[in-house]
Amino acid sequence: xxxxxxxxxxxxxxxxxxxxxxLSDDTWKLTFQNQEIAENAKPGQFVSILCExxxxxxxxxxxxxxxxxxxxIYKVKGKGTKYLSxxxxxxxxxxxGPMGNGFxxxxxxxxxxxxxxxxxxxxxxxxxxxxxxxxxxxxACSQTFINTGITxxxxxxxxxxxxxxxxxxxxHLKKIINEVxxxxxxxxxxxxxxxxxxxxxxxxxxxxxxxxxxxxxxxxGVCMGCVIQIKDNNKTINKRICKDxxxxxxxxxxxxxxx
Ligand SMILES: Cc1cc2nc3c(=O)[nH]c(=O)nc-3n(C[C@H](O)[C@H](O)[C@H](O)COP(=O)(O)OP(=O)(O)OC[C@H]3O[C@@H](n4cnc5c(N)ncnc54)[C@H](O)[C@@H]3O)c2cc1C
Ligand code: FES
Numbered sequence: 001x002x003x004x005x006x007x008x009x010x011x012x013x014x015x016x017x018x019x020x021x022x023l024s025d026d027t028w029k030l031t032f033q034n035q036e037i038a039e040n041a042k043p044g045q046f047v048s049i050l051c052e053x054x055x056x057x058x059x060x061x062x063x064x065x066x067x068x069x070x071x072x073i074y075k076v077k078g079k080g081t082k083y084l085s086x087x088x089x090x091x092x093x094x095x096x097g098p099m100g101n102g103f104x105x106x107x108x109x110x111x112x113x114x115x116x117x118x119x120x121x122x123x124x125x126x127x128x129x130x131x132x133x134x135x136x137x138x139x140a141c142s143q144t145f146i147n148t149g150i151t152x153x154x155x156x157x158x159x160x161x162x163x164x165x166x167x168x169x170x171x172h173l174k175k176i177i178n179e180v181x182x183x184x185x186x187x188x189x190x191x192x193x194x195x196x197x198x199x200x201x202x203x204x205x206x207x208x209x210x211x212x213x214x215x216x217x218x219x220x221g222v223c224m225g226c227v228i229q230i231k232d233n234n235k236t237i238n239k240r241i242c243k244d245x246x247x248x249x250x251x252x253x254x255x256x257x258x259x
Contacts, residue, residue, distance in 0.1 A: 014095075016092055017030065024142075024144060030087065031070070032093065038065040040098055041097070042128075043062070046099055047099065048095065049093055050095070051084060052083045056218075058080040062098060062124055064123060100246050102247060110136040115140075115190060118188035118190070118213065140164075141158070142159070144158055145163035189213075202250075202251055208250030210250045227240055230248065236254060
């Protein structure tokens with residue numbers, strides 16, 4: 001099955017900030033009001049946010065939609081995310097989206113794995129699978145506990161042992177796969193974690209969809225600044241994460257990172 005490409009630029013929308021809550025030392029959840037984005041966003045898609053006077057918009061996965069509002073979960077990293085953490089209720093933001101190709105939803109027993117702020121699109125997917133009555137389990141791994149407020153149907157793994165199972169994903173994944181017996185895995189997080197999930201799943205012959213989160217420049221498919229290499233039969237081809245992704249099949253990606 002081919003993952004579909006559907007990447008029209010939608011916006012900009014001037015949206016109102018409903019709340020901006022700190023979830024951990026460096027991780028926040030922003031809720032915006034906008035009916036169009038809330039109605040159209042699919043898990044795995046992203047929005048592109050103008051951060052004050054910065055030339056390049058910053059991309060963030062949609063982490064949930066509720067009625068006419070949508071959420072992002074973000075880690076404060078540089079200027080753009082610092083600006084986002086300064087936004088207060090009632091202020092506005094300039095946002096394009098939803099953009100990119102989201103996850104393919106199938107009626108299969110699914111294992112959802114979100115690492116760090118990769119929890120964001122996985123959280124949205126979990127809510128959609130729940131509403132669709134599709135059996136799924138949610139693994140949330142992070143260095144320290146990120147309190148997203150989700151407690152049901154979730155295995156938490158923290159490296160510092162602040163909640164759930166202590167350790168890294170690779171110390172627990174095989175056991176979880178053996179217990180859950182998933183037919184499909186969805187993942188988002190740092191590349192080494194997604195590479196590990198994809199290679200492990202391949203051994204169990206389980207298909208994986210991975211949402212990639214590398215830095216963007218234009219974010220609209222023009223500059224080729226986000227190219228990754230994909231295996232295509234016996235060839236290697238270039239794909240743009242912003243336009244052709246961000247969701248790719250895990251076994252297609254040439255994971256050029258240490259695991
Ligand atoms: C599809 C997608 C989804 C994502 N979802 C999330 C999410 O849900 N939560 C989350 O926390 N993060 C997410 N990210 C990562 C997030 O976009 C980055 O953390 C964010 O852009 C950091 O912005 P910053 O300004 O704070 O950091 P910076 O490190 O200052 O900037 C980030 C990037 O912006 C570009 N940039 C900055 N300055 C310049 C310059 N002067 N010239 C050229 N390029 C420049 C570069 O690409 C740089 O790497 C996602 C990324 C992608 C691609
Ligand atoms: S960021 Fe420019 S093509 Fe993807």
